[in-house]
Amino acid sequence: MNEMKVIAHIHTDFPSKFGIPRQSGLADTKAEIVFIPKYRNPDALRGLDAYSHLWLIWCFSEAVQETFRPMVRPPRLGGNTRVGVFATRSPYRPNPLGLSSVKLEEIVWEGPQGPILRVTGADLLDGTPIYDIKPYLPYVDCHQDAVGGFTDEAQKYHLKVEWERSVLENLPREKQLELEQILSQDPRPSYQEDKERVYGMEYSGMEVKFLVEEKDLKVLEIKKIGSE
Numbered sequence: 255m256n257e258m259k260v261i262a263h264i265h266t267d268f269p270s271k272f273g274i275p276r277q278s279g280l281a282d283t284k285a286e287i288v289f290i291p292k293y294r295n296p297d298a299l300r301g302l303d304a305y306s307h308l309w310l311i312w313c314f315s316e317a318v319q320e321t322f323r324p325m326v327r328p329p330r331l332g333g334n335t336r337v338g339v340f341a342t343r344s345p346y347r348p349n350p351l352g353l354s355s356v357k358l359e360e361i362v363w364e365g366p367q368g369p370i371l372r373v374t375g376a377d378l379l380d381g382t383p384i385y386d387i388k389p390y391l392p393y394v395d396c397h398q399d400a401v402g403g404f405t406d407e408a409q410k411y412h413l414k415v416e417w418e419r420s421v422l423e424n425l426p427r428e429k430q431l432e433l434e435q436i437l438s439q440d441p442r443p444s445y446q447e448d449k450e451r452v453y454g455m456e457y458s459g460m461e462v463k464f465l466v467e468e469k470d471l472k473v474l475e476i477k478k479i480g481s482e
Contacts, residue, residue, distance in 0.1 A: 262289040262384040269380050271316060273441045273455030278354035279375040281435035287371040287384060296369050303361050307390035310354045313383045317345035329443045331404060341403065354378065355390055412438050417473035425476050429458050437471050
């Protein structure tokens with residue numbers, strides 16, 4: 255079998271796993287895909303700008319599991335219910351492969367690292383290795399009658415995000431909508447119900463602190479990482 259080759263890395267606003275959208279397309283997160291020098295050939299992308307969306311095949315580079323476990327505990331089921339690993343998108347798999355659908359916003363053809371793909375909707379850790387990129391084909395990839403298993407209920411779950419205007423002082427305006435989308439999906443593990451616990455996540459060079467009570471999420475503080 256041929257060895258898998260890393261063709262690119264994606265750069266996102268998520269330096270750590272906590273806070274990354276649970277699936278692609280849930281938030282308009284911006285990202286750039288930078289090819290490694292061997293694959294920075296514009297000819298490999300000719301015609302790609304005719305498509306609106308792409309499939310990314312990538313590596314769960316931070317997932318470590320030494321032995322195969324046939325069952326996992328999806329966070330959306332509370333962390334206690336077990337289901338088969340192949341009935342989930344858990345990162346702990348026989349092969350650590352991820353699959354995401356993203357929107358292609360722009361191809362930057364020129365530049366020292368070009369061509370670069372600018373995309374939205376990615377659910378990947380900053381620096382994640384990309385193995386392959388394929389065009390999304392609506393006429394075969396979209397199934398209107400598809401059934402989503404236990405995730406059909408999860409898509410109805412949203413939190414109301416609240417923050418004071420003063421909290422947003424350090425957050426660029428173009429990032430505010432993205433962050434609200436991310437937080438409304440509830441970044442916490444589903445088994446966390448402590449109303450007094452303050453959670454923190456890293457996003458776009460910022461540390462975001464929040465707490466959750468029932469269906470309300472209140473942002474307490476947003477500050478640049480490293481600032482006092």
